[in-house]
Amino acid sequence: MQNNKKSNLKQFGFYLLLTILGILMVFPLIWMLLSALKSPGEIFAVPLKWLPEVAQWGNFKEALELAPFGLYIFNSTFTALVIVIFQFVLSCMIAYALTQMKFKGRTLVFNLILITYMLPTEATYVPSYTIVAKMGLLDTLSGVIISNIASVFTIFLLRQAFMQVPKDTIEAARAYGAGDFTILWKIMIPMSKSTIFVVSLISFVKMYNNYLWPSLIVKSEKNYLITVGLNKFFTSQGSFADKWPLIMSANVLSVIPLLILFIILHKWFIKGIGDTGLKG
Amino acid sequence: MPKIKMTSIKKKYDNKGEEVIHDFNLDIEENEFIVFVGPSGCGKSTTLRMIAGLESITSGELWMDGKLVNDVQAKDRDIAMVFQNYALFPHYNVYDNIAFGLKMKKYKRSFIKERVEQAAEILGLTKYLKRKPKDLSGGQRQRVALGRAIVRDAHIFLMDEPLSNLDAKLRIQMRKEIINLHRRLGTTTIYVTHDQTEAMTMASRIVVLNDGYIEQIGTPEQVYNNPQSKFVAEFMGSPPMNFLEGSVKGNQLMLDSGEVLGELSQSIGDVEKVDIGIRSENIDIAAHDTGINMTVNHVELMGADLHIHGNADGKEIVIRVVPSEKVAVNEQVSLRVNIDMVHLFDANTGKALFDREKVNA
Structure with a gap:
């Protein structure tokens, strides 16, 4: 009886902690949503006002009129999607070679790939910029895409996932007439789909939120990604109090694609994180 | 010409350099049921995997149907293999698992359906065709693995300890089913086991292996009644x-x-x-x-x-x-x-x- 009480208390404490942490995590998002609906005075009101007196839905309309956020969101979604597809195809092939093919220097190749991960991304900006410039891809979405199609993170996780596929299963496929491509496509990928899924999703979010590198490459407004566009909007409008509801509305608009994606796919996302041991 | 001819086959793993199969010579005739038996580590599975093409042959010659196949890839060897852990494809249902080999050969859909249903009928799997392997018992899984092998109409069946994951009762039952299947299809079969009872009851000829050497080749009667070495005498019989x-x-x-x-x-x-x-x-x-x-x-x-x-x-x-x-x-x-x-x-x-x-x- 006492033990039961103790464990109930422990469980309560545990859930309380989780709830507090959950609120802390989601608070900025909620604050952003609420602020987007407030009037400038309400955002900075003292004492703090949680809910707007009258929801200012017009903020969204006004923000959209001031900058082409629809185009920015499209650019970001499009580039992120294409990058993820390229990363998926290329990383699957590399991970397959690294796990299934025997060749001299296989470990060396893998280690070299890993070493590049240790390098701070910013350190590669100058040489990468030169390459993109020489390819004539500055200020194009293709430049953003091509400079991001190789992902060490994806290669690493897919390699780990492919290593989990039982050897017997692959050998059975081989003995029953499957070649390398069929084994990759019909056995390895379906058997690692939760990892592929979560890696793709993480990559998508990362690419969607990518700011610094795209801001170096794209110059013209028609090629702005949402991150770049938001920043320009922020600087062009100035951080005056009366502009904050518009900035918040633009922020809300920018996270909508990610929110939709997460709502549709959250079951897979959680399963994938569980399967890969990835967190955060 | 025998169905399978193995001449002076040797196997060394690259990293160790130590020979694990020494001078393996064996002729296997059409329709034979050959059992490789021996304690673990004797090289029986390695030999089977070399025949399957899953393991390279260090030296010697492997002939199948009169063709030298040392360098022929597993997928082109016309073999069907049954693995100890079934090696089913977990993301496919029973039908697709059985049909896998046929799909690889790009047969017509109607033909595949007919063959799979026929095999399922023989193996009592008709009811389970839509199920995934995880929803089947060990015995049923092994039947699916057998089904995958028999639909292919392969010239050679290779079985690597297919019954060792099953409980004693099921093992005896599946043993009978495999023998009946062999009688019915007449496909040349090589079966690997460490269980001398399986070897004695199933084989038309037994190959007793020890430490990478062939100790004796003979019918179950010959091996039991006339062991040519103390090792064979000790190993065979209970x-x-x-x-x-x-x-x-x-x-x-x-x-x-x-x-x-x-x-x-x-x-x-x-x-x-x-x-x-x-x-x-x-x-x-x-x-x-x-x-x-x-x-x-x-x-x-x-x-x-x-x-x-x-x-x-x-x-x-x-x-x-x-x-x-x-x-x-x-x-x-x-x-x-x-x-x-x-x-x-x-x-x-x-x-x-x-x-x-x-x-x-």
Whole structure:
């Protein structure tokens, strides 16, 4: 009886902690949503006002009129999607070679790939910029895409996932007439789909939120990604109090694609994180 | 031309450099059911995997249907393989698992359907075609693996310990099913097992392997009744063969203790040290004192037989008698050995000192 009480208390404490942490995590998002609906005075009101007196839905309309956020969101979604597809195809092939093919220097190749991960991304900006410039891809979405199609993170996780596929299963496929491509496509990928899924999703979010590198490459407004566009909007409008509801509305608009994606796919996302041991 | 011909096959793994298969020579005829048997690490699975094309051959030649296949990839060898862990594709249902090999060959959909349904019928899987492997029992999974093999109409079946993950009852049942399947399809089969009972009951010929060497090739009767080495004699048969130490002098077979076991019916000359192998069914309890005394350690009633374990001449002995025999633990009994059924092995090399088939012929 006492033990039961103790464990109930422990469980309560545990859930309380989780709830507090959950609120802390989601608070900025909620604050952003609420602020987007407030009037400038309400955002900075003292004492703090949680809910707007009258929801200012017009903020969204006004923000959209001031900058082409629809185009920015499209650019970001499009580039992120294409990058993820390229990363998926290329990383699957590399991970397959690294796990299934025997060749001299296989470990060396893998280690070299890993070493590049240790390098701070910013350190590669100058040489990468030169390459993109020489390819004539500055200020194009293709430049953003091509400079991001190789992902060490994806290669690493897919390699780990492919290593989990039982050897017997692959050998059975081989003995029953499957070649390398069929084994990759019909056995390895379906058997690692939760990892592929979560890696793709993480990559998508990362690419969607990518700011610094795209801001170096794209110059013209028609090629702005949402991150770049938001920043320009922020600087062009100035951080005056009366502009904050518009900035918040633009922020809300920018996270909508990610929110939709997460709502549709959250079951897979959680399963994938569980399967890969990835967190955060 | 035999169906499969293996000549001087050797296998070395790159990283170790140590030879694991030494000079393997074997001809397998059409429709044979060959069983590779031996303790773990003897090289039986490696040999099978070389035949499958899943393992490279270091040297020697492997011929299939008159073609040298050393460098032919697994997918082009026209074999069907059944694995110990079933190796089913977990993301496919039973139908797609069975159909996999046919789809790889790009057969028409209607043909595939017909073949899969036929195989499912033979294996009693019709009800389960839509299920995923995880929703099947071990026996059903192994049937799916068999189904995947039989639909392919492959020329050769390779089975790598397919029954070792099943419980005893299911194993006996599946053993029967595999034998029936072989009888029905007549496909040349190579079956790997460490279980000598499986080897004895299923094989048309057994290949006994030890440490990468072939110890003996023969029918189950030959291997059991005429083992050519002490290793084979010990490995095949349950309970295992009993061994006593002795010598041969002028055709008299003597134990080290000086007791005379009897006179050999064939002359093998004087041998100073022999290992005398006697199967448990070739020893009886004698009515009177014969000179070989055994102290009974324990008694096992197996149903149709009674196994009596004891110590004689410093060695552990098991004898198999009718269950009506009354023996108590710690009792002293006298043993009578059927001298015509003893096996003699050179104490140093372990090789048989005579060929029983030739003697009995």
